[in-house]
Amino acid sequence: MNEIATRAAKGDQLGKKYATQEVNFTAFQTLYTLAQCTPDLSVSDCQTCLKTAITYLPNCCPGKQGGRVVFASCNVRYELYPFYRFTAQQLPPPPPPKPVLHSPPALESKGKNKNSSTTIIAIVLPVVVSVVIFAGGLICILTRKSKKYDAVEQENGNEITTMESLQFDFSTIEAATNRFSVDNKLGEGGFGPVYKGKLPNGQQIAVKRLAVSSSQGLEEYKNEVALLAKLQHRNLVRLLGFCLEGAEKLLVYEFVPNKSLNYFLFDLEKQGELTWTKRYMIIGGIARGILYLHEDSRLKIIHRDLKISNILLDKDMNPKISDFGMARILGVDQSKATTNRVVGTYGYMPLEYAMHGHFSIKSDVYSFGVIILEIITGKKSSNFQQSDEDEDLLSHVWKHWNNGTPLELLDPSLGNSYSRIEVIRCIHIGLLCVQEDPSQRPTMENRVLMLNSYTITLVAPQRPSTFLIPTTDSNFTANELVSYQSDPSKSIPWSVNQVSISDMDPR
Known part of the structure; x- marks a missing residue:
């Protein structure tokens, strides 16, 4: 998966940050993998996003034959069937042509009708079986996908969907922060304490544990999750996930070592x-x-x-x-x-x-x-x-x-x-x-x-x-608040460049 993440980050000739790969899983099964980023990410940001997503695969899909982790700007997926469309460069070689069977000439009309019926059955039966198999497979895929997402709520008319891949179990966060020990406490803000933690994969995290008495209620909590899940910029703190279990409201961020x-x-x-x-x-x-x-x-x-x-x-x-x-x-x-x-x-x-x-x-x-x-x-x-x-x-x-x-x-x-x-x-x-x-x-x-x-x-x-x-x-x-009147008549008696022009706007 790391190899395909590197290929996807570099992109293709059209600038698409997308890559697929097939490998032999067993003697009878092929593993199909995909990695993809949004075009706005740089090579390094794409690679970081994909590799972070890959670390979630063992936890999100244990014992399953396929799995997918979706972030705001990237996603990775693996299956035991070809779930993506082949491009012109990825088309599999065509199967060898079937040998033409030459039937002996019919001696009478009864034999001819019998052969025609057999031919029709031989053609129709595989088609019907294929349609049934395809429909069954499609239903399974749609059913599994519906279980991977949780509808969170609508805000200002926009439906916000939070992916299951961002959810943490409370036990995982509790273990990462050593049961929210005082030694792991980084500080305390208006919404509650913040703890340093370490995930099983070695990644350091910061966990904001919202206090029950916090002024940041459930709506503000969901608002922060929904917004940060869609944003990625080097000057914004990155949300790694969240946990909402019972009275516990936790936000999991990247660890920023130098505090505020x-x-x-x-x-x-x-x-x-x-x-x-x-x-x-x-x-x-x-x-x-x-x-x-x-x-x-x-x-x-x-x-x-x-x-x-x-x-x-x-x-x-x-x-x-x-x-x-x-x-x-x-x-x-x-x-x-x-x-x-x-x-x-x-x-x-x-x-x-x-x-x-x-x-x-x-x-x-x-x-x-x-x-x-x-x-x-x-x-x-x-x-x-x-x-x-x-x-x-x-x-x-x-x-x-x-x-x-x-x-x-x-x-x-x-x-x-x-x-x-x-x-x-x-x-x-x-x-x-x-x-x-x-x-x-x-x-x-x-x-x-x-x-x-x-x-x-x-x-x-x-x-x-x-x-x-x-x-x-x-x-x-x-x-x-008590407002004071400003005095718009006053302005500075000097300027840096001794010249004053208006802000520049694009034409």
């Missing part, structure tokens, strides 16, 4: 490990992950809970966006939506969402802007305390930007090891993202372009809206 960005950024001892080069790389990675959710995936997804603690870091400090329980899907032609249930975290939400329940891709853009400013300053948007004059992080950043002293915002742990142009540009982009008017916030496509190109000049930002923030991260209701 929150762990490094706001720890006085760990801050020094985040050099400016790493911080700039993390900002770019987060931007690409959000762009994938908004524009490049099969769905248009609004995360709605982007924050520092939901950004995980892999062994190379590449960021991975996590926690999709609050995410929502928008239609292809839909630009925004409204909810009566405002959920999220203080300091990361725009006023139109916090006060009126209006959310769109520009809501995530606002959260991204706050994250940029936190990464640069090393200060939390919530629990912000700088001076009596600065009520929140955005006011603090705007004051220095408006006074022409943006470099004074920089995290002191960076010392003098940073790029002045990159820092000022990132502050500029962060302020554009947190504009009060959603239409004045750039799209993620433009943000990624601005981060990757210095030739694009940025428009001057206006003063961002500000609001009172409590001293801890928490969910809130709209009437808890």
Whole structure:
């Protein structure tokens, strides 16, 4: 199977990531195998996806003559019958022609009629038997396939089907985490504790065990499973499976060794490990992950809970966006939506969402802007305390930007090891993202372009809206917020390139 996975990942001349192979299973049986990826995956991502799927085969189909593991972007299958269509290159050699039998001439009409009847029976009987066998086989295949999938529920009119191959037994997860031992505990979030585990095949995993009292209910749990099962991007945490047994609600993710960005950024001892080069790389990675959710995936997804603690870091400090329980899907032609249930975290939400329940891709853009400013300053948007004059992080950043002293915002742990142009540009982009008017916030496509190109000049930002923030991260209701009036007449007296042009859009 590993060999066929490699062939499928490389693809054929038409770019299709698909491969089949037949091998002699016994002296009388042939094993037919298939591996396939979606065309958007790279060779390495396709190979990783297929090899992960292959590791599930021993657990999903013990004692069966065939089996299949289906992921969002790849699948593998084996059977003892040719279940796939042969291509022109895979057509089996034609059988040798049957010898022509020459019957002796009939001597009378009775013998001729007898021979005709025998011939008709000889032709019709095999055809009837073949049809019966084919119908029986088709019924068996359809019956077995129907057992391999569980209908989960409909969300916003879209039927979401979760494959059996993503389901874990509770006993498997319990054994992997050493019965959820304290030694295996990685941390605890608002929805419950997270444990490190190890599957029988040696793969390390992270298991989120939702607490009974968790604010993430069954609907949010199913929402996260359904969304992440369809998404694959290097800057999104990968869902490996789930377990829903009785009161237990578990989510199984790839293990990300460096915990969250929150762990490094706001720890006085760990801050020094985040050099400016790493911080700039993390900002770019987060931007690409959000762009994938908004524009490049099969769905248009609004995360709605982007924050520092939901950004995980892999062994190379590449960021991975996590926690999709609050995410929502928008239609292809839909630009925004409204909810009566405002959920999220203080300091990361725009006023139109916090006060009126209006959310769109520009809501995530606002959260991204706050994250940029936190990464640069090393200060939390919530629990912000700088001076009596600065009520929140955005006011603090705007004051220095408006006074022409943006470099004074920089995290002191960076010392003098940073790029002045990159820092000022990132502050500029962060302020554009947190504009009060959603239409004045750039799209993620433009943000990624601005981060990757210095030739694009940025428009001057206006003063961002500000609001009172409590001293801890928490969910809130709209009437808890006190809004301040922004002053759109003020703008910065200087710009990086001394020129101002509008965002570039494709023709």
